[in-house]
Amino acid sequence: MNKLEIELSNCFGIDSLNYKFSFEKGRTFSIYARNGLMKTSFAKTFQLIQKGKSSDISDAIFGNQGSAIVKIDGQDISKKQVFVIKSYENSYEADISSLLIRGDVQTQLKDVFKIRTKLLKSLEKDSGLKIKKTYLGKSVYELEPAIVEDFGFAEKDILSNLDELASYEPEIECGNIKYSEIFDDTVLKKIMDTKFQEGIYDFVSASNEIYDSFDYLEKGNLTLPKLKDLKKALFKDAFFSKDNKIILSGQQPISSVDALEQHINEIEAKIQQMPAYKAIENLLSDSKGMTLKDIIEVNPEIIEYLAVDKLIDLKKSLWGSYIKKNNILFGELRDKYNSLSHEIDNLEIDSTPWKEALDIFEQRFSVPFTMKVVNLKGAIIGESMPQVQFSFTKGDVVKAVDRSELDKLDTLSQGEKRALYLLNIIFDIEQIKSTGEEVILIIDDIADSFDYKNKYAIIEYLYELAQESNIYMLIMTHNFDFYRTVAGRLSVARENRLVAECSDNNLKLKKEFYQDKPFKNWKNKPTDKYIFALLPFVRNLIEFGVDRNISNTESDYLFLTSLLHEKDDSMGITFGDIEPLFQQYAGVNQFGESVEKSATVLSKLSLVCDNITTEDTKLENKIVLSIGIRHEAEKYMFQQIGNYTGQLRWTKNKQDNVGGSTEFIEFVHESNNQTRQLFNGFRQFGNDEEIKILNEVNIMTPEHIHINSFMYEPILDMDIVELHRLYQTVRNLR
Template identity: 30%
Template sequence: MKTSLATAFLDLSEGRDSLDRHFPDRSTVRTIVDETGSVLDGEAVVVVKPYDARLGPTERSATLLVNADLRNKYEQIHAVVDRARGELASALKKQSGSRATEREVSKTFANHDDRFVEAILTVYDEVVAREDSQFAQVPHNVIFEPRVVALLENPEFRNALSDYVDRYDELLEASQYFHRGRFSYYDAEQVAKNLRGHGFFDAKHSLRLNGADSHELTTAHEFEEVVAREKQAITDDPELRRKFMGIEKQLTTNASVREFWAYVSANRWLIPELGDLAALSRELWLSYLKATQDAMTDLVAHYRAAQDQLSHIKGVAANEGKLWQRVIEIFNQRFYVPFKLEVTNQLDVVLGLADLPNLAFTFIEGEHEAPVARDELVTALSQGERRALYILNVLFEVEARKQAGMPTLFVIDDIADSFDYRNKYAIVRYLEEIHRVRHFRQIILTHNFDFLRTLASRFVGYGQCHMVSRTGNSIALVAPHSIRNPFLGWKRDFFTDETARAACIPFIRNLIEYMRGPKDADYLVLTSVLHWKPDSTRITQAALDDIFRRLFGITGAWTEEGSVLDSVLSTAGDCAAKRGNASLAEKIVLSLGIRLAAERHMVHVLNDNDLWAELATKKNQTARLFQAYAAQATVSPDAMRVLEDVLLMTPENIHLNSFMYEPILDMSEDHLRTLFRSVVTLGL
């Protein structure tokens, strides 16, 4: 029943209709309202199952933790940086002709495909310090087209290219004015351009070049003519031209290669650079960045300013993330498990950049620790430890809703089932904390009477405790009796109430067993009241009174004489004749009557006093009698089925202690009444 109720709330929370899962064709009506008659909002309902291996922190709980103001500021900062980044990327694309500028810059300067800003920061100072370069005009997409790169990496082509470069270097070394690696004709052209632009010769300055036929140059035109003649002397060198033709022979008719060679033919100064493509690529991108320096500087400035702002936001978010730390601390401190954990993406969750928290687990064994993945961890945990891990996910949901101030009804379905006691009481403590949150409500469902007693003793008022009874087609909520200590009331009424008197018998017997042992005379007398033994009918009410008085040191007496067994069976008959809910005492008396009537019937059918006397001295008398009974050829199948039900039910119901409330309370009074009548019908 409790799971069906929890499932109805789960359907509400997940926005689906409820149905009878066994009879789906039945018409189903679900109405869930609060104390004011208002329909409950599914968003305000959380159902906590006994265990759900698939449950983890939900997107809903993570969303509740997002700080909207921080997220907006975070997004605004990144929007400014992203805009500057886009402008630089666009400028580089226009300058270089490359379509993948960000990836190429990242690979060139950060050795990674996606670290554009990091790459820019790495070379920023170098770019600012350098001069403009002719490389800025070289189209990257022409030189580094894949088929061109394949050609440049071809060994035969590289040999031809190497021959050309060697001859070119020789000519530079032999030049009057140019020097390899120090002063090329491009450098000379740039000097001439700058001198003309700055009015050097107009100011009546002159220039003397260091060379064999050095003379004074007094005009820009003279200087430019000298540079042009020296350049032509190199490019028109017959041997260099032959080697250039040797390179051309290696070319294919591919359109991309033809475009490449057309460009190189017009810019032969680039040929020596083709021998080292990595160095050439670096030089090209540095030159492109220099040509787009304004956009680059804008990006760097915005990025550096953003870091200070983001640092502040992260500090605030870290405080927001204390909720996660609280959940982790609650779990690590209160629950006994062989691992500890932490959230690794706390900032991303608070800023709304990640949907779910990532949990890192560390397995602990003595002084040794080892990081472990969640799936691997789960396979190494016991069932109870897995349940404890499940509780962690419940904590996330609860704490997120607590921080958000979100009114919530938690439907707790036997969450403490199958836990060891340390973890069970950790759960009780946490449920008590939920109880103290003003905007939280709880419906706690359990079939564990010990758990019910614990909750009632901690924070659930008696008026808020209910027991559910199903009779026929109706379900009733009844006030529980004797939650904290039922024996106090039974003990008080021992001499006046027949039901309480009978219900006390197994309790008294347990106490004597604990105090004096199973060979004590009083223990044996009470055993003969709980089992049909040769002396059972001779035990009187006065004898029972005497045992009770001596055990508790009190006075009193039952007003009627007679056999205790007759009284127990008669009282059980009265309980079986009642309708409606049965109290715990009545269920115990029914259980006593069922077993006594069953053993009486089996002893009568066996009709073997020697066997009876022998079995009466052994443990598990009911089971031993049944084995002998089942061996009889005259036993009917109907009688066997009834007695098998007796064996399944009575031991746990009669031998009572704080752990044994659950079986009898979970058993329907209708079943007990029907079974008692069936056993009695078997006769003597």
């Protein structure tokens, strides 16, 4: 596999996305996409491709038909070439049957299944029942469950009951009768009717008399209803023109419809003299009833088995007769299965691929339970889905529950539920690995809501998958820390590290600009914009390290804080003043020639912000806009509060205070959260629209201009369009 090309439109939340993934540099891509941008829609689209339901792809909200053109090396992708791993699916369970056996047993099992299918197809033809049919829009198995139910077998499949079927001797031979023509709901209702149960013997006796009286009739072939149909056909086709004639056995030639009608009238007159025959004939007058009537007339030996208490014996006799008709095929199936069954009975679960997959999980992930399959044989032969039992231990007490009971008890944490989901994913992936076929894994936020231990266990498993030659991965996440860690641990090529962006409803995947930490690039080329972007970083280095007071002020930390908040000294700080701090604390190179060192820092802030457009999606632009937004908001609130002549309320040291604007502003300068306290004062008198705008500042910017363990992840998630809009809105307040 060399290339994956996608052209998506109206794919749920994706209006448009075109991209070519080249696997020339590696089989793994890491994709960072903020929440709500693409991940779920992308995964859902490919999941429908995986299920063979591409026609269901659409814009679910607006009802537009979707289109997903996906090609691998120029050929349309097949559903076997993709496997989607969503963030979490509560009811997801893998089919682990094939993991329970190794190759040699699996080969024998395939032979057994092949013969079983041949036998079931023969039984389908003989019985009239379908192996599988559609009922209320769902596929349901019909034939095999009917056999199991009719014989009352405990094991719910034909393979487990071959010996019992072989030993059964049908009470009557009736292999020429279709099961479906008797045990149809409509027909059974007629059979159960009192008139039928009480009059069936008299009906057969009368029937014999009629056929004896009119020897041109034949049971099951030329009956009275069929003779009437013949008359209608001959009349419709003008058969008797040109002196054409028909001859009924033992009768004179018939040369007209009227003459044929006379014979029919004679038969009906005879029936009128036989109430027992007439009553049953009326009961069986529809098409299904006439079929039953023909069966009875041709096979009168089944009459005693149509009694209510003998119907079950008739069912068994029908199946027994069909099996006798297919005795060679049945015998071959029985011999092969008995040989295989012995091997399954001696199977060591610890040597199966299932146990190997379970070991992968248990060695890496922390969960409070152990697991085992309790219906090994039934699961292998397909009698039932594998039933996994979960065992919990407290001291010397072990409590075992099945999956449904575990879900009902709802005792697992969200992380443990996700771990269980991940286990099922591992089962499926191990099956994919074993096939050797090339498959693309679409992975959507797989580490979401895991603790760090399990999160890194996931990364380690992804690393192992990346070593598999048949596995290709598109790993999507909204967690920038996880994105960076995956890219590093899996050695994802530079070209394969992508960031999702949206412009004018068109989604784009772009190569990540900062392959390493962004500070490295900013430090080496300190322009005005990069200096603003580095401000929070340098200030936090001082906060978490040793404040050396290079600025010869109260503290270097507070000195730089004056550039992130409106302080009395904010407008007097120059680029030359802060250059030594950047060099000493962060190892920044000497400021570039483009930096006017005598200029005040904040005098340049609005110029830099004003030149940022919605196309400038790099991290430094988001940080600078966030700083600009905060300054514009604080300047406006200081101005409005300073002009306010009323009383303001605030809380200091758990004490409620009331005073004028001067006292309030003094309190603000002393507080640890200047922007928030300014807002608390402004909201006491500002109009609703301005309060709404300034509250948005509080929501969008607090965490953006402080570094944290996720390296500015909150601001990376923020759309540049939103920050640009808010900056313009706040500026317009002045």
